[in-house]
Amino acid sequence: MSNRPHRTSRQSKPYRRPRKDPVRILAFEALRAVDERDAYANLVLPPMLRKAREEGRFEARDAALATELVYGTLRHQGTYDAIIAECVDRPLRDVDPPVLDVLSLGAHQLLGTRIPTHAGVSATVELARVVLGDGRAKFVNAVLRKIAADDLGGWLEKVAPPYDDDPEEHLGIRHAHPRWIVSALWDALGGGSAGMEELLEADNERPEVTLVARPGRVTTDELLQGEAEPGRWSPYAVRLAEGGDPGELEAVREGRAGVQDEGSQLVALALAAAPLEPEEGEGEARDERWLDGCAGPGGKAALLAALAAQRGAVLIAAEKQPHRAGLVRRAVEGNPGPCAVVAADATRPAWRPGVFDRVLVDVPCTGLGALRRRPEARWRRRPEDVPGFAPLQRDLLRQALNAVRVGGVVGYATCSPHPAETRAVVDDLVKETGAELLDARPLLPEMPGLGDGPDVQLWPHLHGTDAMYLALLRRRG
Secondary structure (H helix, E strand, C coil): CCCCCCCCCCCCCCCHHHHHHCHHHHHHHHHHHHHCCCCCCCHHHHHHHHHHCCCCCCCHHHHHHHHHHHHHHHHHHHHHHHHHHCCCCCHHHHCCCHHHHHHHHHHHHHCCCCCHHHHHHHHHHHHHHHHCHHHHHHHHHHHHHCCCCHHHHHHHHHHCCCCCCCCCHHHHHHHCCHHHHHHHHHHHHHHHHHHHHHHHHHCCCCCCCCCEECCCCCCHHCCCCCCCCEEEEEEEEEEECCCCCCCCCCHHHCEEEEEECHHHHHHHHHHHHHHCCCCCCCCCCCEEEEECCCCCCCHHHHHHHHHHHHHHCCEEECCHHHHHHHHHHHHHHCCCCCCEEEEECCCCCCCCCCCEEEEEECCCCCCCHHHHCCCHHHHCCCCCHHHHHHHHHHHHHHHHHHHEEEEEEEEEEECCCCCCHHHHHHHHHHHHHHCECCHHHHHHHCCCCCCCCCCCCCHHHHCCCCCCCEEEEEEEC
């Protein structure tokens, strides 16, 4: 009998190095930056894409795919987590975060894009081999094949409770919002489930890029190039076609125009249009000195400065953080009229009381009104964050009312529809100071769905803007 080892008929396959897909590797790296550094995708992704284009690794369609993979995965993270949890044999908290990011990227390709199933699975497994290693790539492959066994609709039937049993959890899983945010938005919106579904769906749509033509520096006609269209509500707004790059426009590079959501533009325009009353003993209402008390990063300040210049008024733009004050200075550089930028804390004002005619405080908040632009914020924020902002919001509004003269107007704005950050703050300060709450709706003409007033809440699904809130208050003696 021979002692030679028995040979099998099937020879072992030679090892094949994984294929490196620069698009998916970049998308994975962006997700890791968001998770590890608490970064925002809209801040980390653009420079990564720019570097890839400069190095010749990306074409335009590659950048578009990478953007969709990152933003789509972040928007639907909660839904994908619920589906992945059904396909693994351990709690999600026990899955390493990098592995979970790869699985989420794969789930989005399988359930949220038109990428063919076999291509989505194979490309994600190759990514796993590159960034995780061959061992964990086998785990990724097994999970993705389970996910691929059904489409998104089928999975939602499995993982979301029936609406009648638990409407908030049902909507939260189907539309990828934490339950507490669904509850808060529902309280703010009111009405039935139809409006809520439209709002949650709008939160998951990629927002169009909107420009502001800063008065006295550029006209909207100069920005209406190619497929760009006028804004819906603001006379200074221009909407870029999908995929349009604002950096290609000379006016944007020179600071004569900027990227700014129409909701933010409307806040500035409403404050500028609010009627003033003269102080006792004056014949006409003075309108000479304006203040932006929370000016960073400078979008509203630049628009207010331009509007003030048209009337011969001056804007003081205050920002507590010095580096953000620097951003404000760049935004207002070249303004046609006088404008001063100061690094100052509006809760400890460096100005005399009653010196301003108009004051804006766009206060720090949870940012629940900008979930279209910062989808990761919905998973990062917690219910306890809301009361954490409350003292600062009230103090900023209190000091703003102290800074404005009798008969002058304060605009309280926040990019959140949460009732605790909007009406609750305003009602408290009206009771405390005796300020008069003005009806802001006539200052936003021809806009539907502004509610009963006197304050205004904008909505993505009704107005195509961020969910900005605005209240206008006139100081009384």
